[in-house]
Amino acid sequence: MLVAMTAAAAEPDGFGLREGRQQRELENYAAGLLGKEDALLFPTCTMANLVAVMAQISSGDAIVADSRSHCVLSEAGGISALAGGMVIGLEGDRGRLPLQRVVALLQAEEDAQRPPVRLLVLETTHNRSGGLPLPLDHIREAGKIASRHGAGLHIDGARFFNAASAIGISPAEMAAPATSIAISLNKGLGAPNGALLVGTADLIDRALRLRQRLGGGLRPTSAVAAAGLVALQTMLPQLEVDHHHATELASLLRREGFRVHPEGGGTNILLVDLELPEEGVAAFVEGVARRGVLVLPFEPGGVRLCLHCGIVADALPDVVAAFLASRGEVEKGSSKQ
């Protein structure tokens, strides 16, 4: 990846918003992989999600999403502040939307008092439930419901390929019910940064202007796009390895008495419930970091771990050792108080 980036950075790049050779190659490759007409490079998946919404709703329209999804909790209210959308956040089940309620909301459009629902958003894998992939049936059903009512279906697929790999289907099969998909090139795929929005040629045309409006037109794109292309072309088989490591690590940690989620069917994310107060979690995170293991404080009382190509099988016992040592330190610290 670094070799490809270095070579690309030395090449002259176009000045136009879609002139870069590597950028076009990456966008075409991503569109082909997901079985859609076109794709557009973005600096972040947050911006790709936001532009997907802006391109598919008008100000005052509603979008329906799981209340624990990234676009509701972690994107600084962009959907309302910048897309003018009203988010109807529904309590989902591991990221699955309660589709009966969604149908009721879509049908309510005939009542002129209600904001019309123009877009459903699904997130797969679902970060806050510990990286669980949505079942294909659920995505298909949501797609059917949306299209029957003239609404779009956007998939926040920051970890789209982890989801496809975990349920054993092709990315194109999983993308088929959606009108737009945002994918991340960093995270599990290992590129330094970058994301793509994938959809119809018409949607991507609109997205290009919206991306520019938000200041997201990177120039030059050659090095970032070259890394993204290597990520998509070479890293997908690695995801299964990461999932296997996550399962291994979960069982090693459970053996030491840690409470680890999800119980099964997960991908590269593990949530460890430490049952500690905030300051205890902070001390634990600092303790494992001192031992070379980086984890994120997550949900009350716990931490999130992400497995990726940089974590090899031999490192798993070291992670467990760091967890044990830090837990010991935190327990000792709290018994002194």
Ligand SMILES: Cc1ncc(COP(=O)(O)O)c(C=O)c1O
């Ligand atoms: C599910 C999901 N969507 C979107 C994003 C946003 O990605 P970015 O950091 O590239 O904006 C994240 C980031 O963690 C995520 O977990």
